[in-house]
Amino acid sequence: MPYRFFTDSTVETNVQRIFNEQIGKAAQELSEGMGDDPEKAIHNTRKRLKKGRSLLRLVRRSIGEKTYQRENDQLRSIGQALAPARDGAVYQKTLGDLIKIYGISLENKGLSELQDSLANLYQSKLKALRERDNAIAPILADLEASKDRLSQLTLHQTGWKAISKSLEQIYRQGQDRFHAAYKDGDDEVFHDWRKRVKDLWYNSCLLKQAWPPVMETFGSETHYLSELLGDGHDIAVLQHFLQHPPSEVALSDTHLTVLMPLLAHRQEKLHRQAKDLGEKLYSEKPKTFIRRIHSYWQSEFSSSGEP
Numbered sequence: 001m002p003y004r005f006f007t008d009s010t011v012e013t014n015v016q017r018i019f020n021e022q023i024g025k026a027a028q029e030l031s032e033g034m035g036d037d038p039e040k041a042i043h044n045t046r047k048r049l050k051k052g053r054s055l056l057r058l059v060r061r062s063i064g065e066k067t068y069q070r071e072n073d074q075l076r077s078i079g080q081a082l083a084p085a086r087d088g089a090v091y092q093k094t095l096g097d098l099i100k101i102y103g104i105s106l107e108n109k110g111l112s113e114l115q116d117s118l119a120n121l122y123q124s125k126l127k128a129l130r131e132r133d134n135a136i137a138p139i140l141a142d143l144e145a146s147k148d149r150l151s152q153l154t155l156h157q158t159g160w161k162a163i164s165k166s167l168e169q170i171y172r173q174g175q176d177r178f179h180a181a182y183k184d185g186d187d188e189v190f191h192d193w194r195k196r197v198k199d200l201w202y203n204s205c206l207l208k209q210a211w212p213p214v215m216e217t218f219g220s221e222t223h224y225l226s227e228l229l230g231d232g233h234d235i236a237v238l239q240h241f242l243q244h245p246p247s248e249v250a251l252s253d254t255h256l257t258v259l260m261p262l263l264a265h266r267q268e269k270l271h272r273q274a275k276d277l278g279e280k281l282y283s284e285k286p287k288t289f290i291r292r293i294h295s296y297w298q299s300e301f302s303s304s305g306e307p
Contacts, residue, residue, distance in 0.1 A: 003022070003051055003205050004206050004207070004209060005018075006209070007300050010158065010306055011159060011162040012162070014206075015055065015155065016150070016152065017151075018206075019055065019151050020147060020150070023049075023143055023146050023147035023151075024147050025048055026044075026045045026048035026143055027140055027143040029044040029045045030136060030139065030140060030143070031140055034129075034136060035130075038126045038129070039126070042082050042085050043086065043089070045082060046082055046083075049075050049076075049078060050079070050202075051202055052075050052146075052150070053072055053075050053076065054198065054199045054202035054203065055206065056068060056075070057170060057199055058163050058166050058167060058170070059155060059163060059166060060166045060169075061157075061166045061169075062157045062161075062163070063154075063155060071149065074146050077142070078143060078146075081139055082129075084125055084129075085122070085125045085126050088118070088121055088122030088125050088126070089122060090237055091121075091237075092115070092118050092122060093234070094234045094235060094237070094238045095238065096115070097231075099111060101266065110252065110254060111255065111258075113250045114250055114251060116250070117248065117249045117250040118249065121249060124248075159306030159307045160297050160306075160307060161307075164294065167203060168287065168289070170196055170199045170200060170203065171286050171289050172286040173196045174193065174197055174200055177193035178193055178282050180192075182275060187233070187236035190229060190232060190271065191229075191233050191236070193229065193278075194226060194229035194230060194232075197281075201219060201225075201226050204216075204218050205219055207293065207297070210297045210301065211300065215296070218281075221277060221280070224277065225277045228270050228274040228277070229270075229274055231270050235266060236267065242259065
């Protein structure tokens, strides 16, 4: 079933269904995919965990802070257990994209050896994860426990009230972090902004039925902004890695001389693009944004029996 609220179901029923689907599919991806395609299995598992955490934030005010922190910490911990293998894929893709965008000659700069060593490092991390005793079993057990709890989650409010305060907070935090990112310029501040942008994208998916044409357009724009910021963050991750490489990576001073300025240039361009779109998406005051989304909600979700 799609990652969205159904107009003929209560918010609580929608939330329980989506948690059951997303966490259940995360466990399925991991248990069935690690043997054949571990890269895909890890990517899809982490993606479903992020969707689950975003839904948690949307109902945060309706489940209580204690419940929110417990369940969010659990899903975050599972994602972190799979992060080292994911990082290896980021290094390869980001370097490959940079080489393609700037037309760098692999042989002239000796970059083919660097690419090969990054590929070998990634494969070794995947192998270590697959072969480590009881590496996946505890993660699957944690996923199953999370699914059992979240698929029976009780909300303390109904209808629009169950999500409105948290949605407003998500939008306000994104707006604040947007301004902070371009004031500070620090990689972590941009990454913090991206988290709320991604939440806003997932929220637009959940609320698509409120007014499909409008919410789909809004979702496409927030998704694109999330991608721009994600590519910028991947560059920051690669920059840090190249400055502190493990011994098995074939990295030379020439590589750093060639790559670091190009990485900085590419990131700056991505941030400029993100700024233009951010100004558009965060142009409303948070309360105005919420009133607008509420007006869509009222016209489509009345059949659920909740205001």
